[in-house]
Amino acid sequence: MHSGFCFGVRRAIDLARDAAYGEENIYTYGALIHNPEYVRELEAENIFVVDDINQLHNSTVIIRSHGIRKQDYELLKKQGNTIIDATCPYVKRTHDIIEKANKEGYPVYIFGDRNHPEVLGIESYGDERTRIFAPGEDPGEIEHAKLCIISQTTQKISQLKELACIVLPHVQELRVFNxxxxxxxxxxxxxxxxxxxxxxxxxxxxxxxxxxxxxxxLCSEFCQSIHIERARELSGKEFEGKKRIGIAAGASTPSEHIIEVYNKILKINGDSVYATGISEIPLFKEES
Ligand code: SF4
Known part of the structure; x- marks a missing residue:
């Protein structure tokens, strides 16, 4: 399995911890990771989440791995904050691509969730021709002769390909960035x-x-799949009649939460020897 913190999230947390070392309080504009329990753990290290940008003045502010809107970045600077930019380099690449494509005369379609902060950030680097399409959404009439398509970093490649195939017959030139x-x-x-x-x-x-x-x-297309945050959500009933149980974890899931789930399965199974580290989980592959 490729699970546990991804490179971008790990980098953002490391940057935040380094910044918090010896400082009073530092702030992240929005949660550093989508994991409420871990957010609370970071608070114990004086790293606090602030969702309202108007409250961030003359402070040390971490920008999370999703990145933020260009205008928000400017506002944070204007409000006297010291900014530590932990925008993941893969997300930063999408900002650079959209800016360059617009300069070269290509309107840009963004494939992704229009409510997701990462997508709102990418959109802010584009011009007025930028449009966002969610998976399965029909782009409708296309009035441009040439176009560029980019994707939110966490989308499915098969669906990005689908959008490109729908758009291609309607334009003379199409640039698709994976x-x-x-x-x-x-x-x-x-x-x-x-x-x-x-x-x-x-x-x-x-x-x-x-x-x-x-x-x-994705997993639910192949077998019954349950999305949980912590092991305590499991009662044991889920495992009735199930022989082979797989675990996958998101990019912002702390290793401890994965180990806890694995150990809960062992406990329900009647085992008495538990894993103490992520590497002890059979076939587990943490990201490099
Ligand atoms: S793009 Fe997102 S999922 Fe990929 S490494 Fe960066 S933060 Fe993680």
Missing amino acids: TICLATSQRQKASIDLAKDSDLMLIVGGKTSANTKMLAQ
Whole structure:
């Protein structure tokens, strides 16, 4: 399995911890990760979430791995904050691509969830021709002769291809950038492979995490799949009649939560020897 913190989330947390070391309080504009319990753990290290940008003045502010809207970045600077930009380099790449494509005369379609902060951030780097399409959404009439398509980093490649195939017959030139990050595609592929071989999949991660929800949806195409945040949500009933149980976890799921779920399965199974580290989980592959 490719699970546990992805590179971008791990980097953002490390940057926040480094910044918090010896400081009074530091703030993240929005939660650093989609995991309420971990957010509380970070609070104990003086790293606090602030959702209202108007409350951030003359402070040290971490920008999370999703990135933020260009105008919000400018506002944070204007309000006297010291900014530590932990925008994931894969997300930053999408900002650079959309800006460059617009400069070169290409309107840009963004494939992704229009309510997701990452997508709102990408959109803000585009011009007035930018449009966002959710999976399965029909782009309708296309009035441009040339176009560029990019994707939210956590989307499915098969659905990005679908959008490109729908658009292509209507334009003279189409540039499609595969901006789905490697961590996401590896994680999705590994989860699908495991789901194909399992009777039940447990997908561990925050209920609002886009990439965790996507994993749950993908796995459910192959076997029964349950999205949980913590082990305590499992009663044992889920395992009745199930022999092979797989675990997958989102990019912002702490290792401890994955180990806890694994140990709960062992406990329900009547085992008495538990895992103490992520590497002790059979076939577990943490991201490099
Ligand atoms: S899922 Fe990929 S793009 Fe998103 S933060 Fe992690 S490494 Fe970066």
